[in-house]
Amino acid sequence: TGARRLFRQLLTESLLLYAAAALTGFAGAAAIVRGFELWNPLGILPPGGIGLNFRASAAAALAALVAALVFGTLPAFFASKTDVQHALQSMGRSQSLDLKRVHALTWITGAQIALALVFVAGAGLLFSTLVNLENQNYGFHTTKVETLELSLPNRHYDQAPKAIDFEERLVERLREQPGVSSAAVGPDVTDGDMFLGAFARSGHPSTAAADVPHAGQVTVGPQFFETVKIPVLRGSDFPLSLKRNSEPLAVVNELVAQRYFPDENPIGKYIRFGTPSDPQTAHNPWYRVIGVVGDTRSIEYNKTAWKADPLIYLDFRQQRDAAIGVTNWDSTRCNFLIATSSADAMPLTKLQHVVWSLDPELPVEQFDPLDKKLMAHLAQPKMRAQVLTGFSGISLLLASIGLYGILSQAVAHRKREIAIRLAVGADRKDVIRLIMRRALAITAAGVLCGTVLAFFGARAVHSVLYGISPLNPLLYTAATFVLFSVSLIAAFVPAKRAASVDPMTNLRSE
Numbered sequence: 048t049g050a051r052r053l054f055r056q057l058l059t060e061s062l063l064l065y066a067a068a069a070l071t072g073f074a075g076a077a078a079i080v081r082g083f084e085l086w087n088p089l090g091i092l093p094p095g096g097i098g099l100n101f102r103a104s105a106a107a108a109l110a111a112l113v114a115a116l117v118f119g120t121l122p123a124f125f126a127s128k129t130d131v132q133h134a135l136q137s138m139g140r141s142q143s144l145d146l147k148r149v150h151a152l153t154w155i156t157g158a159q160i161a162l163a164l165v166f167v168a169g170a171g172l173l174f175s176t177l178v179n180l181e182n183q184n185y186g187f188h189t190t191k192v193e194t195l196e197l198s199l200p201n202r203h204y205d206q207a208p209k210a211i212d213f214e215e216r217l218v219e220r221l222r223e224q225p226g227v228s229s230a231a232v233g234p235d236v237t238d239g240d241m242f243l244g245a246f247a248r249s250g251h252p253s254t255a256a257a258d259v260p261h262a263g264q265v266t267v268g269p270q271f272f273e274t275v276k277i278p279v280l281r282g283s284d285f286p287l288s289l290k291r292n293s294e295p296l297a298v299v300n301e302l303v304a305q306r307y308f309p310d311e312n313p314i315g316k317y318i319r320f321g322t323p324s325d326p327q328t329a330h331n332p333w334y335r336v337i338g339v340v341g342d343t344r345s346i347e348y349n350k351t352a353w354k355a356d357p358l359i360y361l362d363f364r365q366q367r368d369a370a371i372g373v374t375n376w377d378s379t380r381c382n383f384l385i386a387t388s389s390a391d392a393m394p395l396t397k398l399q400h401v402v403w404s405l406d407p408e409l410p411v412e413q414f415d416p417l418d419k420k421l422m423a424h425l426a427q428p429k430m431r432a433q434v435l436t437g438f439s440g441i442s443l444l445l446a447s448i449g450l451y452g453i454l455s456q457a458v459a460h461r462k463r464e465i466a467i468r469l470a471v472g473a474d475r476k477d478v479i480r481l482i483m484r485r486a487l488a489i490t491a492a493g494v495l496c497g498t499v500l501a502f503f504g505a506r507a508v509h510s511v512l513y514g515i516s517p518l519n520p521l522l523y524t525a526a527t528f529v530l531f532s533v534s535l536i537a538a539f540v541p542a543k544r545a546a547s548v549d550p551m552t553n554l555r556s557e
Contacts, residue, residue: 058120065115069108073099153489156449160493160530161500163446166439167526168501172512173432175522176351179514180425183353186343187236188276189418193385193393194235196413197402198378211291211364213405214381218268220401226387232268232363233384236275237421239345241356247328248307249317259322260307262299262357266366272298272340274386275417282314282338285362297334298360304339306357313339318359334361346424351511384417431511446493446530447537454486454541465545475546482545486538487531494527501526 077099084097204210214232221230241263248260269285272278281304285296297318304313313336321328340360344353387393399411458465465478505517515522 061118061120062115065111069111072107072111073104076104153453156446156453157489157493157496159442159446159449160490160534161497163439163442163533164494164497164526164530165501165504166435166442167529168497168523169504169508170432170436170439171522171526172505172508172515172517172519173428173435175515175519176511176513177425177428177432180346180351180353180428183344185236185345185353185421186277186341186355189416189421191387191389192275192417193387194413194415194417194420195383195385195398195411197381197383197409197411199381199409200378203406203408204379207366208291210379210381214268214363214383216405217402218383220404221383221385224393224397224401226389226393228386228388229270229274230383230385231271231274232266232381233271233274234265234267234382235420236343236384237345237417237424239347239350239354239356241345241358243356244320245322246318246320246359247323249333251323256322256324259324260303260357262303262307262359264320265358265360266363267360268363271360271384274384277343278341280339280341281312282336284338289362289364291364293365295332295334295365296337296362298338298340299336300340300342300355300358300360302342302355303357303359334359351428352513428511428513443529443533447533450486450489450534451537451541453489454482454538455544458482458541458545478546479542482542483535483538486534486542490531490534494530497530498523498527 080097080099084092199210199213204213218230218232221227243261243263245259245261267285269287269289272284280301282298285298289296299313299318307313308316316336317333318336319328319331319333321331342355343358344355346353385393395411395414398414402409402411465481468478469475501523502518509517
């Protein structure tokens with residue numbers, strides 16, 4: 048009867064402890080969700096906001112209940128089977144904990160350290176990726192450049208000459224504004240979702256399908272390269288005097304020149320779009336190459352890599368669709384880039400006045416600095432790095448708490464041994480080194496297992512890394528150093544307590 052009463056009491060205490068922990072966890076989860084709403088790293092949230100999911104919360108509560116029953120029932124069961132006489136006799140000889148329990152907790156602590164290393168190494172990989180992405184040479188300048196996006200309604204701009212005329216007049220007005228150094232029609236240079244189409248080269252016979260040259264087609268206006276500081280390496284930019292019926296001109300980037308004109312100067316060469324073997328390509332106009340510009344790098348949607356594509360630039364005044372962007376049933380998007388002479392952005396009201404002086408019905412809303420649009424492409428890798436850093440911090444905290452607890456119990460278990468060592472002349476520094484060695488041994492075992500796990504885990508996240516190998520030895524060395532540093536800090540208090548044991552008092556109590 049007493050054993051059953053003890054079993055129920057211990058199980059009740061365990062359930063109450065787990066219930067309190069579960070309630071604390073739900074409160075923490077609600078706080079994290081609220082913090083995520085305020086943080087909003089991707090800049091978009093559902094219309095109704097976000098909150099704790101009922102099914103997920105119920106599953107978490109069920110998991111907590113099962114854990115409480117499993118990990119609460121077993122200790123209570125073994126405690127209720129304890130031999131009372133043996134326990135009373137052993138209390139006089141030692142107040143230490145069961146050695147098997149200490150060994151079990153040692154294994155758990157080692158596992159915590161291993162998981163901590165995995166999270167720390169993963170956070171290091173993602174942060175290195177983020178640094179590499181942010182420090183990438185884009186090939187264009189993002190500071191002191193504003194982007195403007197307009198939607199030209201098709202009911203007013205149903206013909207290409209109308210759209211071209213509006214864009215030319217708007218660019219001229221923008222260039223006249225105080226503080227504007229240059230302005231041009233141009234695309235979103237940060238967008239890497241580029242379709243690479245086939246094109247033919249004059250003087251080159253039709254080639255096999257696998258050898259057909261491909262490049263992205265980009266429509267820009269004069270002074271575009273000057274506005275975003277893309278260097279003109281050879282030749283020239285599109286002339287301001289270019290007309291719709293003038294000879295079609297094109298500018299290629301360095302990647303096109305190196306890949307498709309390796310042994311010749313592309314200036315003066317002719318290209319036209321379409322597959323060389325397709326009879327319809329013969330009806331497309333030839334474009335004369337007048338310049339070679341530097342390569343630019345952009346990032347694809349939901350990808351973690353800057354890439355340079357072969358690009359061919361065409362003047363918007365000679366294009367059939369006239370405007371930059373995507374045409375739908377109602378309107379055509381066109382983009383403008385504005386380089387300012389100061390770090391201060393052009394006021395939106397001033398920009399609206401310029402646009403409305405040409406068309407008072409056009410809405411002016413999409414007006415952002417170019418560097419802001421660039422950072423929007425890095426929102427996902429940045430969020431991944433920050434979230435994993437949070438997890439690594441939590442795992443480090445749990446590992447340090449576990450190590451502190453196991454060393455404190457080890458000190459309590461070996462209190463009589465430590466007292467004897469001190470009584471026979473051992474130095475207190477030797478006792479500190481004894482505890483520290485145990486901490487280092489546990490940490491080393493955890494780090495060894497964690498390194499193996501991290502190697503396999505790093506390969507799984509290879510697709511979201513950029514500019515760093517998933518098996519970078521310096522990163523794993525740094526993660527190991529962090530783990531050992533945290534372990535030594537966590538072990539210092541138990542080691543100091545062990546060295547402060549009074550041997551005579553402890554031996555008399557034993």
